[in-house]
Amino acid sequence: MPKSRRRYIPKKKTSDKKKPKPYEVIKHKFIQFETPSLEHIPFDKKTKAICEIGINASIEFENEYVKLINYFENYDALYLCSFSSYYFMKQKEGIDEEAINGHIEFPPFFLETLQCISLKSLRKITGKPLHDKIEDFKTTIQNLNRNQSYSYLKLLENVKSQDDIAVIMLRTEMMTNTLAVRNWAYIHQMENIAFELSNLIESKFLKSQGFSPKNFLEILFSLATLTEKKLNIHYRKTLSFAKEKSYTAIFNKYEEKFNEIEKNDQASREKIWQMVGKKVTNLKGMLLEHSDYFLTEIFSHNSNEIYNHISKKIPEKEISNILDKISYNFGDLSDFNKDYIFLDNPIHSKPFIKIEENTYFSIIAHMFSHLGVNLLEKFIQNDIDLNKEYTLQKGKYLENKVEKLFKDAFANAQVLSGSLWRCPILQKDFENDLIVLIEDFAIIIECKSGIVSSPAKRGATDRLFKTLKELIVEPSEQAIRFENYLKNEKRTHQFQTKSKNINVINSNKIKYYVPIGITLSNLGSIGCNLKKLINSKIISHKLNELAPSISLTDLEIIFELLPFEAEKIHYLSRRREFEAHLDFQGDEMDLFGFYLDNGFNIGEVEYNGSNYINMTLKSKEIDPYIIGKHRGVKVKKPYLQKTKYWNDILTKLENKGNNWLVSSYILLNLPKEDQIKYEKNLKILMKMIIEGKCEKKHNWMEMFCGPERRKYVIVGFPYLNIDKTTRNTVINEIVASLENKNVRGILILGYDLNSYNYPYSVIAGSLKTELFDSLELN
Secondary structure, three states: OOOOOOOOOOOOOOOOOOOOOOOOOOOOOOOOOOOOOOOOOOHHHHHHHHHHHHHHHHHHHHHHHHHHHHHHHHOOHHHHHHHHHHHHOOOOOOOOHHHHHOOOOOOOHHHHHHHHHHOOOOOOOOOOOOHHHHHHHHHHHHHHHHHHHHHHHHHHHHOOOHHHHHHHHHHHHHHHHHHHOOOOOOHHHHHHHHHHHHHHOHHHHHHHHOOOHHHHHHHHHHHHHHHHHHHHHHHHHHHHHHOOOOHHHHHHHHHHHOOOOOOOOHHHHHHHHHHOOOOHHHHHHHHHHHHHHHHHHHOEEEHHHHHHHOOOOOOHHHHHHHHHHOEEOOOOOOOOOHHHOOOOOHHHOOOEEEEEOOEEEOOOHHHHHHHHHHHHHHHHOOOHHHHHHHHHHHHHHHHHHHHHHHHHHOOOOEEEEEEEEEEOOOOEEEEEEEEEEEOOEEEEEEEEOOOOOHHHHOOOHHHHHHHHHHHHHHHHHHHHHHHHHHHHOOOEEEEEOOOOOEEEEEHHHOOEEEEEEEEOOOOHHHHOOHHHHHHOOOOOOOHHHOOOEEEHHHHHHHHHHOOOHHHHHHHHHHHHHHHHHOEEEOOHHHHHHHHHHHOOOOHHHHOOOOOEEEOOOHHHHOHHHHHHHOOOOOOOOOOOOOOHHHHHHHHHHHHOOOOHHHHHHHHOOOOHHHHHHHHHHHHHHHHHHHOOOOOOOOOOEEEEEOOHHHOEEEEEEEEOOOOHHHHHHHHHHHHHHHOOOOOOEEEEEEEEOOOOOOOOOEEEEOOOOOOOOOOOOO
16 A cells, blocks of 8 residues: 655644633743852853854854755745745734743744745745655754854954943844844834824825825735735635545545645545545645645735725726835845845845736735835935935924823823923023923923934944934933923923923922933833943943933833823833833833833832843733734733722822822832732721720821832821811821831821711821932942
């Protein structure tokens, strides 16, 4: 009996882990462990050992590259690319492999590498399947990319001190971000921004480039849904015959679903049945392998197909014209340096392969939302006048978006834009982008709409440093400069604006300043950690001379998930302190995910200087809600962890009352576990007072919260059968007794047990508050 020629399907490893449901939040818990000391090893020996890893990785990279090229010489490039995308990248909607396992076995950027390599030679059209080479092919791709990443360690070859290492670490972090991190925001945010930016120059772009930028983006973004639709159709086809039990039913279903193929007569079917050893499993494997020849169709789109998919809104000729401009032909990249594939992949500029007239292939449609703005700007940069206009409009766009964001987020605040002022120290004129005034708080905002250049993304030292200074340091300096001016000039200011309005700011009323730089570009983990810039000696600033940098899209998510104005201010101010005091790894959304767990209330750990917290992937706890919401899936909204009672206090405070913001700020420094203790002890005390079991006439409980240098006290004061004058006298006594106890703020919640007005009857505190902590660790 002949041996069957069926695809090798490796057995899946079994696991006792419960499989998460779609859009289920995977909580990432922190585990503390000590890093072994390497101080006994000389500096040069440590760097040499690390360099050797990089050198060996470079050698392995060359070997794997030759091996991968060999695959493209022996198999159809479109088949290899399509097969990889369909089998190695396929996952169920709402399931995040990285959140579950901590890593992705086959990251999306591997497909970008494959598509680029496929263009280095002419297409070899062959019907040869991978068959038993599937795992070897997959492993080759994985090893190639892994060794390429490790090869960056060679950069340590010429370091002479720890300062040099800080520079290398910053460069490699940017390179890694360029290599592996995709989606600078959530898909709906990226697409909205791309469309809004295109509207700024619609008519001039059309005149310059010959097509509408809006149409360009609509075609591009629609292809992700079209590809997904075709992929699911193919999957359902294969599933239909795989479910059948008899060989006749399997043949019938396969020929029905894949009706392009020539149907087999009974004699042919019997011959195939004999060939597969009369085993249903073997027959299904053979037909599944045969169905792989149709995978290329999933990722190939002709202009007519796209025209119908977008409801015939854009003419076919315009669709072809646009896609021709962003398509390569096989062999176009024959001379392209393979070392640039990973950090300056040319398919980011031309993400399609033109395979025949009006037909285009791409396995990176999932990337088009990420690439939209970059592709748009590459067209714009070809026209000097258009680029100049766009740059101007883009800056105004960011300022307007930020102003609206803060106006929507702070209904109780005064939001003023474009204040023109003169610095008496520098004798120069400046313009503040935005200031938000609420109670005795002022948020000072400066915006930067610049981009991260290609050399900077590749880790080129000079360009990277220049970019970071422009996008992070410059807005920091502007915000701090305006803050210092208002602090030093305590009076009522009347600032002119370019629109001839007058912005009135009484700096006598401002006690707490929160400076922020807001960018349109997302700089990943570098952007939210100023200490990395200082340690690498890019800048000579101290932390108190810099403001945090947050991208617009990250700030939109932060404000959406923090419903209270007090929470937003607490995050922005504590975020600055937390960044200064603690060493951590993660981007803004990771930092925010950590905040939602505990409000940055982690006790003395923040200050001991010996802890390093890896927050990477904390943002994965936010993803299910944001992604699900914009896919029409109901997912529980994440929120800052607190009890219902604490939430009710904050709700009542925000709706009315003087000094509500200071009171709320103090409340937010008590973590949830201590809120529970407060409520429990309060109920015990209330019961004792009502039952007359207290020895003293007036009784209250004190709960101190926070580490020693950032300590607050919240007092619960239940009272029974006393008048208002007596109540106020007792409150003043409580305040006086606590003011000498080295606390930053005192909050008293009074409860009238004669007529309890939930969640509290009266609120009071000390005027001597000092809410903000020093940025210096010591």
